[in-house]
Amino acid sequence: MADNQAIGLSPCAAPGTVCVLGIDLGTTSVKAALVVETAQGQIVTQSCSRETQAQADSPAAGAQGMEQDVQKIIKALNECLAAFPQEHLQRVSRIGISGQMHGVVFWKTNQGCKWAKSGTGHTFQPGEVSHLITWQDGRCSSSFLSSLPQPQSHLSVATGFGCATIYWYLKNSPEFLKPFDAAGTIHDYVVAMLCDLERPLMSVQNAASWGYFNSRSKSWNTEILRESGFPLDLLPEVGDPGDIAGRMPHDWHGIPKGAEVGIALGDFQCSVYSCMTERTDAVLNISTSAQLTVPMPLGFQPPETPDSLSAVAYFPYFDGYDVLESRVYTQMINAALAQNATRLSICPTVFGERHMPEQLASVTSIAASELSLGHVTRALCHGIIQNLHSMLPFQHLKEAGVKRILGSGSALSRNEVLKQEVEKTFPLPVIYGKDVDAAVGAAMVMLHRR
Structure with missing residues (x-):
């Protein structure tokens, strides 16, 4: 193709x-x-x-x-x-x-x-x-x-x-x-x-x-x-x-x-470099995989020993500073947009995370009233963003001096429900359309x- x-x-x-x-x-x-x-x-x-x-x-x-x-x-x-x-x-x-x-x-x-x-x-x-x-x-x-x-x-x-x-x-x-x-x-x-x-x-x-x-x-x-x-x-x-x-x-x-x-x-x-224009930006990319990335202060040095349980990983970037990363339609989206909230809870880590490979996917709080397409889609989108937030919370972004989030990736650009969940979870200005390109x-x- x-x-x-x-x-x-x-x-x-x-x-x-x-x-x-x-x-x-x-x-x-x-x-x-x-x-x-x-x-x-x-x-x-x-x-x-x-x-x-x-x-x-x-x-x-x-x-x-x-x-x-x-x-x-x-x-x-x-x-x-x-x-x-x-x-x-x-x-x-x-x-x-x-x-x-x-x-x-x-x-x-x-x-x-x-x-x-x-x-x-x-x-x-x-x-x-x-x-x-x-x-x-x-x-x-x-x-x-x-x-x-x-x-x-x-x-x-x-x-x-x-x-x-x-x-x-x-x-x-x-x-x-x-x-x-x-x-x-x-x-x-x-x-x-x-x-x-x-x-x-x-x-x-x-x-x-x-x-x-x-x-x-x-x-x-x-x-x-x-x-x-x-x-x-x-x-x-x-x-x-x-x-x-x-x-x-x-x-x-x-x-x-x-x-x-x-x-x-x-x-x-290279993907981050293609769209990050300010050191106070964070890049959220949701496509085949999901990453939330922020630049570290100039002069930052990573820890001397690994922490296998940490969800945050530091990777060498450009100009001497590092980046940290945490790993991770139409009918569905319309149904979820009509469903503002749900008690249904979905943990979407089907393949686990690198720091927790044993953490597989799960669905909890299942009730007959929560099984509609809208509930399931809303819960899935909420779970994706909450998984990212659990690894790199808003408070960490705030401490790093982040002033806005650049949203990219095909899954995010086409999914209004994901956008809503991002904006509810991370109370920062979110700029969409900044697609990454390695x-x-x-x-x-x-x-x-x-």
Whole structure:
């Protein structure tokens, strides 16, 4: 399925105008956006997305595994770029790339991809590359995670984290790792291929999402990992968000040879960056998942040790400060709008939360009078917002100096009941329509780099 949009007047076509390409390698789709800065601000001149349909079997982990075929992800990326006008791509001088965090893909250095000539220049196809084990992977059970060494980090290690997955292979299938000498997230892989890097380069954003990374010192927990037999040669080098990873030694889909490629960024951070304009903003995004995010004060340092029971997680952002996050139609909405309140209570955590995986969904206070479509929809919307509020209460937002909430995401934009529940729960001005876009955010990071 394709989703192509042309927005604005295509300023990339104007002579002398610099275009930046942003790419987001998401969980289900790949998106690319061309962004240019004009006197009026940023303009997305054109965007394109492709579903990857990359879900793959996981022979080693069975039903608990969640893997994707890297061949299909790169195929979707190539199709995406091929849809852009050549005259636009030929003016691209910088590329910013983000993607799904936490996951891991393995490859063989110098054999990770194969470059080939195409009608629009060079393209690459994956070579000696494993499947992507995604952030949704569930092979690391609670008992397995408890057997791992305690990290020297403010973040606990969870299933789906890159380092946890590597530990799992060490214990359960060590022969799997033998052919590979490099590892990273899927977007780290793409950056390494585009720049022909001898060793992967990872931003502190992605490193923190892998586990066993100290965000204060910006370094891996090498001593802890070495003592437990972890293959340290698989750990990428680490750099800051906005750094240049390298220059392309080939042209790519018409993008000129020598274009700068930024170090790969976290999709979460890029999504926030694409819409947060003030440090006193909070970003509420409700789509496939739900996140409520606020920036921390300049100079903030996260705790030195993880709190596995805390719903609040701190992630490295840009410019030296962090962000904290807590995880989580028509007939239904109309029925719920007519139902202002209900005693029915729904806890919507079907998949649990990362800090409380055992907290599954539940329905309580069930009565015959509370079973209408309006009651159920109202209770569900209330439960979604209350779950977010339980993890990051209004009082915390107030203490952080938040003055307004930017509401985004398709579920929120189309659901008036959710909006009502947000406004009842968080007594702050709420601005809707500030949709997050990781591809645009990745481009903006490179656009603002001086």
